[in-house]
Amino acid sequence: MLAISGIGTLVTNDASLERGKLGIINNAALVIGDDNKIAWAGESVNLPREFVGMATNVGGRAIIPGFVDSHTHLVFGGDRASEFEARMSGKPYTAGGIRTTMTATRAATNEILIENAQRLANEALHSGTTTLEVKSGYGLSVTDETRSLQVASTITSETTFLGAHVVPPDSKIDDYVNLVCGEMLTQCAPNAKWIDVFCDHGAFDVGHARAILTAGAKAGLGLRIHANQLRHGGGVQLGVEMGAASCDHCTHLNDADISALADANGRTVATLLPTAELCTRSKFPDARRLLDAGVTIALASDCNPGSSYTTSMPLVISLAVLNMNMTCDEAVWSATAGGAAALRRTDIGSLHIGAQADFALLNSSSHIHLAYRPGVQLINAVFKKGECVAGSLK
Numbered sequence: 001m002l003a004i005s006g007i008g009t010l011v012t013n014d015a016s017l018e019r020g021k022l023g024i025i026n027n028a029a030l031v032i033g034d035d036n037k038i039a040w041a042g043e044s045v046n047l048p049r050e051f052v053g054m055a056t057n058v059g060g061r062a063i064i065p066g067f068v069d070s071h072t073h074l075v076f077g078g079d080r081a082s083e084f085e086a087r088m089s090g091k092p093y094t095a096g097g098i099r100t101t102m103t104a105t106r107a108a109t110n111e112i113l114i115e116n117a118q119r120l121a122n123e124a125l126h127s128g129t130t131t132l133e134v135k136s137g138y139g140l141s142v143t144d145e146t147r148s149l150q151v152a153s154t155i156t157s158e159t160t161f162l163g164a165h166v167v168p169p170d171s172k173i174d175d176y177v178n179l180v181c182g183e184m185l186t187q188c189a190p191n192a193k194w195i196d197v198f199c200d201h202g203a204f205d206v207g208h209a210r211a212i213l214t215a216g217a218k219a220g221l222g223l224r225i226h227a228n229q230l231r232h233g234g235g236v237q238l239g240v241e242m243g244a245a246s247c248d249h250c251t252h253l254n255d256a257d258i259s260a261l262a263d264a265n266g267r268t269v270a271t272l273l274p275t276a277e278l279c280t281r282s283k284f285p286d287a288r289r290l291l292d293a294g295v296t297i298a299l300a301s302d303c304n305p306g307s308s309y310t311t312s313m314p315l316v317i318s319l320a321v322l323n324m325n326m327t328c329d330e331a332v333w334s335a336t337a338g339g340a341a342a343l344r345r346t347d348i349g350s351l352h353i354g355a356q357a358d359f360a361l362l363n364s365s366s367h368i369h370l371a372y373r374p375g376v377q378l379i380n381a382v383f384k385k386g387e388c389v390a391g392s393l394k
């Protein structure tokens with residue numbers, strides 16, 4: 001049992017409280033039960049008498065649900081610092097850089113891949129992320145995709161098979177798509193919950209993406225799609241049509257894409273990845289257009305060595321507010337409850353009674369500071385399943 005009082009701003013995301021989208025309680029207290037779930041949340045003055053003596057007072061600081069980072073590529077070898085340096089001197093970003101990481105990933109031992117993925121997962125945890133989705137996609141052979149998913153499974157249960165990231169060198173696209181839909185899927189499916197495909201210029205077209213997602217669904221995997229990142233194309237509409245949990249990137253959208261996402265009524269979430277735009281010097285998508293149409297948005301880091309080498313969800317939130325026309329409340333919701341929606345989870349991303357006790361104590365009096373103080377470390381403590389896994393309540 002754990003009780004916390006003196007919470008200046010408690011973001012619950014509990015819609016049933018009818019306190020706005022974030023379900024905010026001021027001057028709040030929180031009780032975590034022995035089952036590591038939220039047992040009670042309310043104003044400190046109403047904290048049940050039996051908890052008053054045991055409660056730790058956090059002196060007016062804010063508590064928010066842990067971030068749900070629903071899109072990362074943490075399994076890879078090497079880095080691409082020289083590609084980044086060249087890009088900052090004017091060279092454009094292309095999907096082709098994925099093959100550089102493929103070579104380094106194939107050359108790395110399982111131990112090195114696990115160590116690198118663990119290091120990044122730990123970095124994410126210290127910046128407030130309590131759930132990570134992790135994709136394969138830098139192996140691009142049956143053996144290397146299979147071991148990439150084994151590595152991903154050591155980090156999270158939200159694992160995604162992304163054999164269809166790009167076509168490896170020396171393969172023909174039709175042969176490679178057949179391999180992805182056949183033997184590679186068979187070997188990878190036991191360690192994957194989701195299947196994803198990079199449907200974009202320089203990667204896979206809509207026809208190939210449809211074949212890959214159809215095969216994944218037949219194997220019992222949930223669907224996700226990288227769509228409309230580099231150019232406008234049919235990826236977003238394909239994702240909605242096939243009932244994907246999420247269409248990710250959504251950088252180049254026309255009105256028909258936005259209506260399709262709106263008509264999905266939250267069943268297909270639009271996942272925006274502003275650090276990918278930041279690190280490739282691309283135009284940010286306009287989240288306001290999506291929100292005004294009623295689309296559910298998730299925010300995620302896209303952590304990978306090419307387009308977005310960061311695990312920081314606070315940075316993602318500040319960019320979403322400062323460059324994508326989201327309000328502070330919308331961005332915090334999308335980085336928590338929105339990420340949970342993109343993973344079709346109701347037990348995380350929110351601090352309603354009965355939810356898993358995953359939360360972060362900030363160094364500030366409210367969640368607004370996450371956007372207001374870009375680049376500043378504001379995470380004081382992180383709790384996962386009721387246990388303090390980083391920092392402290394002091």
Ligand code: NIG
Pocket residue numbers: 073095097098101198226229276302304305306307308
């Ligand atoms: O989501 N878009 C495809 N995949 C990654 C980038 C991969 C890379 O450049 O290594 C992304 O941005």
Ligand code: FE
Pocket residue numbers: 071073226302304
């Ligand atoms: Fe990605």
